Ligand SMILES: Nc1ncnc2c1ncn2[C@@H]1O[C@H](COP(=O)(O)OP(=O)(O)OP(=O)(O)O)[C@@H](O)[C@H]1O
């Protein structure tokens with residue numbers, strides 16, 4: 068029986084417990100002299116229902132992890148197991164075929180020997196299904212009875228439910244944190260493997276990038292693993308060109324919206340601006356590749372540039388800049404709006420114009436928040452993949468000319484992982500090292516930005 | 529009902545004069561037909577129960593109400609005989625001539641020096657760094673703050689104590705050499721000692737600038753002002769010499785208010 072069915076069963080039992088507990092709480096209520104309970108009947112009901120469902124959920128999670136192992140063990144204990152090859156691929160194939168037939172996923176087998184195991188599998192699966200169902204019912208029953216017996220007129224079911232809910236929420240947030248940690252750890256492992264093959268110094272400071280996935284994996288050429296051109300391409304596109312677009316436009320729109328726009332206009336423009344952040348980046352990618360890049364190339368050629376390419380850093384950077392305008396503007400907007408009105412009044416009362424007030428008082432006072440917004444935007448930009456994949460190029464190029472094609476860390480991660488190299492080839496593993504560097508840099512930027520924002524919030528409280 | 533102006537009030541040199549001024553917030557009338565002459569040489573106090581429109585009226589005197597979109601002013605307000613609400617009036621210049629100090633000290637998050645230098649810089653009042661230094665020192669001296677901060681001019685203005693911050697704000701207002709200084713409850717966020725310092729300062733400044741102060745403290749009005757106007761429900765009920773208003777009010781409502789019977 069599949070975990071889904073077990074869970075449905077648990078929900079059914081939970082519902083039964085819910086109804087029973089509510090009925091009981093109502094009977095308490097009718098019996099009590101003032102018609103009041105310490106907690107509402109629905110809290111009693113939820114308390115019991117949670118005590119039924121949660122243990123079952125935990126059991127089902129554990130059971131679905133261990134049951135297949137138990138089934139295999141039982142099958143191997145059957146008399147036919149003696150005929151199996153001792154180890155290896157074939158043994159596994161035979162068992163898989165038998166299991167597939169036993170569960171009805173396949174009709175017949177290739178390997179005649181597998182037929183011997185179909186029946187043992189059927190029996191084992193059936194047996195453990197029954198065990199699963201019985202244990203589920205048992206756990207649900209025990210949990211339900213235990214909780215049900217605790218119900219009393221003065222039972223603080225409400226506080227208990229509160230605690231259980233809190234635990235569930237905590238569990239949910241742990242999932243996110245543990246996932247991050249897991250990602251980080253796996254990244255670190257692969258990175259260490261890579262650095263075992265290529266010296267970190269060569270990687271971090273080398274100026275030529277061109278891993279060859281077909282070369283001998285045991286003896287990589289360290290001069291082909293210099294990531295500086297990628298770091299440069301990333302910085303140039305994400306932190307320089309994109310910011311030259313995003314900072315002035317984002318800041319000016321924030322100033323306009325907070326200081327000049329009338330409320331009606333603001334109510335329209337601000338969400339419209341924020342929609343920019345919701346456009347899928349791949350759409351920006353089309354736009355960059357199909358519209359902006361050719362336009363820039365034609366423009367460059369008309370100016371007489373010879374090296375104009377249709378995959379320019381400028382195209383990717385410009386579009387990326389537009390994409391992150393909302394990040395800059397919404398943070399700037401928030402922090403300018405957070406500057407106390409008294410500051411603005413003080414300046415206006417000195418005879419400053421709105422414009423002078425903005426330049427000399429509001430923006431300096433809001434600067435930490437604005438800077439934090441820019442840093443978040445930078446970290447977003449350098450982690451961005453789609454736009455550069457579509458509009459920049461895959462050729463590493465260490466150049467300051469925005470019209471030339473360049474590549475970035477993220478593009479190379481994609482290129483290396485989808486390349487022809489085997490998984491343990493240094494060319495493939497370099498993707499993890501690149502990802503690791505990117506992870507550290509964006510983590511650092513986000514960390515600093517959040518600290519700055521926090522300090523800034525405190526400044527006015 | 530019209531305002532009762534004490535007959536012995538014979539000021540002839542009005543720095544500012546309001547004629548039939550009404551102020552609306554949207555449809556709501558917050559000030560109803562107020563006329564008053566604010567003398568050049570004296571401190572004028574506005575008193576009255578909360579919400580009667582003292583701040584509103586004060587803010588019309590340097591057009592700070594312009595910053596509130598729903599506010600609308602009717603009537604005439606003259607500064608040296610010139611209507612400050614006429615079209616073509618330079619509000620920026622007006623506010624340099626009629627400075628304002630707020631209830632809560634609001635120094636800019638800049639250095640003490642930059643706080644004072646702010647006005648002179650935007651109005652181009654100092655040609656050189658030396659001149660600016662001189663203006664800063666003079667303003668801080670007048671505000672009685674120089675001795676306390678002269679060694680830490682580069683420290684942030686927000687790092688000062690509340691009373692020092694308020695004197696900094698007064699110094700900031702003085703730095704552009706205004707003709708009138710409007711103060712809206714300048715001591716309400718301060719302790720008695722800091723309050724005494726500000727009152728002393730107002731005394732010192734008296735005569736050099738026309739000063740208008742809004743206050744909730746009868747004692748303060750009695751101590752620092754020579755003229756007092758009593759506001760009630762958007763109207764100015766009574767106006768006269770401070771000594772007369774406090775000892776010999778002509779209106780029952782004034783009498784009730786200053787004896788603490790309501791408000
Ligand atoms: N920005 C505004 N928008 C709408 N109504 C306002 C605004 N500011 C003040 N009012 C209203 O105008 C009236 C006068 O307010 P004002 O602040 O001038 O009173 P006040 O005498 O200064 O009171 P307090 O002594 O409490 O400071 C009040 O009824 C107030 O609700």
Ligand SMILES: [Mg+2]
Nearest residue numbers: 582583584712
């Ligand atoms: Mg007020």
